[in-house]
Amino acid sequence: MHPDHITIAVRDLKEARSFFSxxxxxxxxxxxxxxxxxxxxxxxxxxxxxxxxLTLKGHTPRFEVQLLHFQNPEAHGEPHPEDLCRTGYNHLCxxxxxxxxxxxxxxxxxxEARSEVMEFNDRKLVFVLGPEKITxxxxxxLRPS
Numbered sequence: 001m002h003p004d005h006i007t008i009a010v011r012d013l014k015e016a017r018s019f020f021s022x023x024x025x026x027x028x029x030x031x032x033x034x035x036x037x038x039x040x041x042x043x044x045x046x047x048x049x050x051x052x053x054l055t056l057k058g059h060t061p062r063f064e065v066q067l068l069h070f071q072n073p074e075a076h077g078e079p080h081p082e083d084l085c086r087t088g089y090n091h092l093c094x095x096x097x098x099x100x101x102x103x104x105x106x107x108x109x110x111x112e113a114r115s116e117v118m119e120f121n122d123r124k125l126v127f128v129l130g131p132e133k134i135t136x137x138x139x140x141x142l143r144p145s
Contacts, residue, residue, distance in 0.1 A: 005065065010132050103138060
């Protein structure tokens, strides 16, 4: 078993596409989802949304970030998505080869680090604010795992 995808609902598709492209994701599919079958599956009445599939380049097994941009109904935002002291989704971590270089690339594109770089459990780690203020962590292994 391995992770297949994570889906993130966003209001700003341009920002989300930009953020994940800086983490080596490329757009592989873009379509609009709607109709009773998908409305029932998602539990969202009268669903209509842009569904963008971003695939991590050169990664086996395949891993996707799927972006949802609701056209109907209007999505309600989480009041404090950046608050990590809560139950449910906390953060997603990507292993990177050069944490400082990747962090600088994100910062140069306008994305903020939400922590200082630290070392913990044989890794260098940093939290970054992603689209919709979700927390994405970058990890660079200091010793081979």
